[in-house]
Amino acid sequence: MLVNDSEKQLLIVPMKCGSSSYRTLYANNPQWTDFSKVQHLDDLPLTGAAKIYKIFELTNRNINEYSTTLIVRDPVQWLVSGYRFLQLMHNPRAPWYPKSISSHLKKVYRDDRSDLFFSDHCSVMPDQYYIKGCNVQRLEQLNLSVKENTTPDKIPYPKLDEKSINLITKITKNYCQLFSYDIEKSIKYYNKEILK
Numbered sequence: 001m002l003v004n005d006s007e008k009q010l011l012i013v014p015m016k017c018g019s020s021s022y023r024t025l026y027a028n029n030p031q032w033t034d035f036s037k038v039q040h041l042d043d044l045p046l047t048g049a050a051k052i053y054k055i056f057e058l059t060n061r062n063i064n065e066y067s068t069t070l071i072v073r074d075p076v077q078w079l080v081s082g083y084r085f086l087q088l089m090h091n092p093r094a095p096w097y098p099k100s101i102s103s104h105l106k107k108v109y110r111d112d113r114s115d116l117f118f119s120d121h122c123s124v125m126p127d128q129y130y131i132k133g134c135n136v137q138r139l140e141q142l143n144l145s146v147k148e149n150t151t152p153d154k155i156p157y158p159k160l161d162e163k164s165i166n167l168i169t170k171i172t173k174n175y176c177q178l179f180s181y182d183i184e185k186s187i188k189y190y191n192k193e194i195l196k
Contacts, residue, residue, distance in 0.1 A: 001035045001052060002026055003061070010066040012052065014126040016081040017073045018139050025144070047119050048128035068134035072126040072179050075172040076160075076186040077140070077194070079108065082122035084155045101158035105167040127175040136179060157194055160187065 002011040002022065011032075013022045019036070026032040036042050041055050056063045073081075083104045086097045097118075098104035108123045130136075160168070169183055176183050 001055065003033045003035065003066070004031050005033070005061070006031055008066045010052075010063070010068040012068065012070045012129050012131070012134070014071070014124070014129050015121045016078050016085065017071045017126055018142075018144060021144050022071070045116060047116060047124040049131055052129065052131065063131070068131050070126065070129055070131070070134045070136050071139055071142075072136055073139040074186050074189070075125070075175050075181055075183065076168060076190045078125065079105065079122075079168060079171065080157060080190065080194075082108075083158060085121055086118070087155045102161065102164045102167065105164055105171065109167055109171050125172070125175050127178050130178065138179070159195065160191065 002013065003009070004011075011022065013019045023034055023036065026034060035055055041058065044051055044054055046054055053063065080101070083098070083101055086104065098107055104122070107118070111119075111123055158164075165187060168187070172181070172183055175181065
C-alpha cells in the first residue's frame with residue numbers, strides 16, 4: 001500500500017500484482033509512503049481491506065479523503081504466481097507448503113488465514129482489497145517501466161489438470177464477477193501463452 005498525502009492518493013497493490021515493481025518505482029519518491037516498509041503496520045494480523053482501514057485509523061488518516069486505485073491481475077496468473085513463489089520456500093523450515101498446484105489450490109480454497117504470509121501471497125486475492133468506489137486497473141494492461149520478477153525462471157509453471165481448473169473456477173467466481181474477468185479465456189490464455 002502506497003500513500004501520497006499531499007495529493008491524497010492511495011495505491012493498493014496486493015502481493016502478486018506487481019507489488020515489487022511498484023515499490024521499486026516509488027522507492028525514491030519522497031511524496032509516497034510505502035506502508036509495507038513500516039514494520040509495526042505491515043505486521044498487523046489483518047489482511048485485505050480490513051488491514052488498509054486499520055492502517056488509516058492508526059495513522060490518523062481519513063480514507064474517504066483519498067482517491068484510491070487498486071491493481072488487480074488475471075486470476076489464473078495470480079494464483080499460479082503465488083504457487084510458484086511458494087515453491088521457493090521448500091526447505092526444512094517450511095516443509096508444509098504445498099508441492100503440487102492442486103494441493104496449493106485446495107489450501108487457497110479453504111482460505112485458512114492462520115498463516116498471514118501464505119494468505120497475503122496466495123489466498124487473499126485482490127478482490128478482498130477492494131474499497132467501494134476505487135479505480136481498478138489490471139496489471140496486464142499497464143505498461144510498467146520497472147518489472148521485478150521475484151520468482152526465478154527456474155521455478156516451472158505448472159500444468160493445470162481438470163481438478164485444478166475446477167478449483168480455480170470455484171476460487172475465482174466472485175473475483176471474476178467483480179472485475180469482469182472471463183475465467184475460461186484466462187485459462188486458455190495461460191495454457192496457450194504461458195505454458196508454451
